[in-house]
Structure formats: structure tokens, C-alpha cells
Amino acid sequence: MVARVAPTVVETHDVHLHYGNKHALKGIDFKAKKNGVTALIGPSGCGKSTFLRCLNRMNDRIPNVKMKGKIDIDGINPYAHKANLMQLRRKVGMVFQRPNPFPMSIYDNIAMAPKMHFGAKGSELDGLVESCLKKAALWDEVKGDIRKTSGLELSGGQQQRLCIARMLAINPSVVLMDEPCSALDPIATAKIEELIVELAKDRTVLVVTHNLQQAARISKDLAFFMLGELIEYGDTEQILETPQKQVTEEYVRGRFG
Numbered sequence: 001m002v003a004r005v006a007p008t009v010v011e012t013h014d015v016h017l018h019y020g021n022k023h024a025l026k027g028i029d030f031k032a033k034k035n036g037v038t039a040l041i042g043p044s045g046c047g048k049s050t051f052l053r054c055l056n057r058m059n060d061r062i063p064n065v066k067m068k069g070k071i072d073i074d075g076i077n078p079y080a081h082k083a084n085l086m087q088l089r090r091k092v093g094m095v096f097q098r099p100n101p102f103p104m105s106i107y108d109n110i111a112m113a114p115k116m117h118f119g120a121k122g123s124e125l126d127g128l129v130e131s132c133l134k135k136a137a138l139w140d141e142v143k144g145d146i147r148k149t150s151g152l153e154l155s156g157g158q159q160q161r162l163c164i165a166r167m168l169a170i171n172p173s174v175v176l177m178d179e180p181c182s183a184l185d186p187i188a189t190a191k192i193e194e195l196i197v198e199l200a201k202d203r204t205v206l207v208v209t210h211n212l213q214q215a216a217r218i219s220k221d222l223a224f225f226m227l228g229e230l231i232e233y234g235d236t237e238q239i240l241e242t243p244q245k246q247v248t249e250e251y252v253r254g255r256f257g
């Protein structure tokens with residue numbers, strides 16, 4: 001029987017990034033399979049967030065950044081001469097460490113992007129807002145008040161789910177999450193983790209986390225970064241239980257952090 005290999009959706013080849021003289025990414029070759037969670041782990045300052053931000057050109061706004069190498073996101077090269085950034089923004093959603101709802105109603109937080117990208121309006125837009133809130137497991141807690149309540153009035157965990165609902169409104173095929181639970185309490189964290197697993201059933205999700213237990217709970221694949229290099233990549237269980245490299249072993253056994 002021929003083994004079925006999931007197609008790759010995010011692929012990078014020999015990606016380097018410098019912040020001025022600081023060589024923050026050193027030749028990253030990475031692949032994330034379609035649909036599923038890949039966790040990016042490693043000690044603080046090893047380049048995980050920088051790498052994530054490369055994938056949707058979020059480092060562009062930082063002064064003195066130089067990037068080289070090849071990136072393919074579901075068929076798009078974000079750095080191609082004529083790259084269509086709007087197309088990239090529709091394909092790749094991002095969730096940050098601190099929830100960052102806009103200072104407007106829950107409804108408007110979610111409606112803004114589909115209005116802008118697709119000209120959605122009326123009952124179609126209402127239906128989309130409701131379905132995104134349902135997918136983000138927030139609907140039952142906020143329904144009835146979504147036009148009056150500001151996103152800023154919600155709890156931290158609810159705000160993060162609102163940000164996820166807002167991101168889902170453009171139906172991205174790739175979702176990037178940079179320590180999405182690090183500002184949340186354990187109950188809110190458990191809800192977001194459940195949601196990440198659910199979202200990854202039909203999306204490719206990359207999650208930066210400093211929490212190995214979280215990586216074990218939510219991810220199928222794991223990428224271990226250290227000092228700007230991708231040291232080891234593969235099946236999460238295998239890397240956590242029988243890492244191939246000594247430095248990975250030392251990290252996953254908690255010998256340094």
C-alpha cells in the first residue's frame with residue numbers, strides 16, 4: 001500500500017533574516033502539511049516569532065530588516081516582485097499574544113474585513129458574523145448584544161476568541177498564532193486550545209508556544225528552533241519522546257529554557 005502524504009501548504013527554503021547586524025534566522029528549511037497544527041518551540045529569542053512574521057510579511061515594517069530565501073504559502077510567494085498583499089492577507093490569518101480587538105462593537109470587529117475584501121453586506125454579512133462567532137465558540141456568550149457590546153468589554157479569553165472569529169471572517173487557509181494563550185488563565189487557555197484543534201481540521205495552523213505540554217496537546221508536528229536555526233522537525237510525539245539531536249533532547253527534558 002502506498003502511504004498517503006499530506007500536501008505541503010507552507011514551505012520555506014534557506015530563509016535568512018537580519019535585523020541590522022543581528023542574524024536572527026539562519027537558513028530555515030521548513031514544511032507544514034495541509035490541515036493540522038504545527039507547533040514552533042524553542043528558547044526565548046531563538047527566532048520563532050520572527051519566522052512566523054516572515055510568512056506574512058509582518059517584518060516589513062521593522063526598520064533595517066533584510067530577508068532572503070524562498071517562501072511558498074499555499075501557492076503564493078509573498079516576496080515575489082508583484083506579490084499581491086491583499087491576496088496574502090486573505091489566505092493567511094494571524095492571532096497575536098495579546099488579544100487586540102478593535103475599539104468597536106463585536107459585530108463591527110468581525111464585519112470589517114469581509115466588507116472590505118468581499119463587499120459583504122446585509123443578511124449575508126449578519127450570517128457570516130454569527131457563523132464566525134459560533135466557530136470561535138463565543139456566540140453563546142455574547143449573542144443578543146453583539147451590536148452594542150464593544151470588543152474591549154469582553155474578558156481576555158473572550159477577546160482572544162473574538163480575534164479568532166475576526167480572523168475567520170476572511171476564511172484563511174493558513175493561520176499563524178504567536179503564543180495565543182500566554183496572556184490567558186488556564187480555563188481560557190483550554191478553550192483556545194480546543195478551538196485551535198477544531199480550526200486545524202480544515203486549515204493549516206502554525207502555533208508558536210513556549211509550553212511543551214501545550215505543544216503535545218494540540219500539535220501533530222513540531223519544529224524546534226534554537227539560536228536562529230531550525231534544529232529538528234517532525235512528528236510531535238516522536239520529537240518529545242525520542243529526539244534525534246542532543247540539543248533537542250536537552251531542551252525537551254527541561255535542561256535549559
Ligand code: ADP
Binds near residue numbers: 024049
Ligand atoms: P522568539 O520568538 O523565539 O522569542 P524572536 O523572533 O522574537 O524570538 O527574536 C529572535 C532574535 O531577534 C532575538 O535575538 C531578538 O532580540 C531579535 N529581534 C526580534 N525582533 C527584533 C527587532 N524588531 N529588532 C531587532 N532585533 C529583534
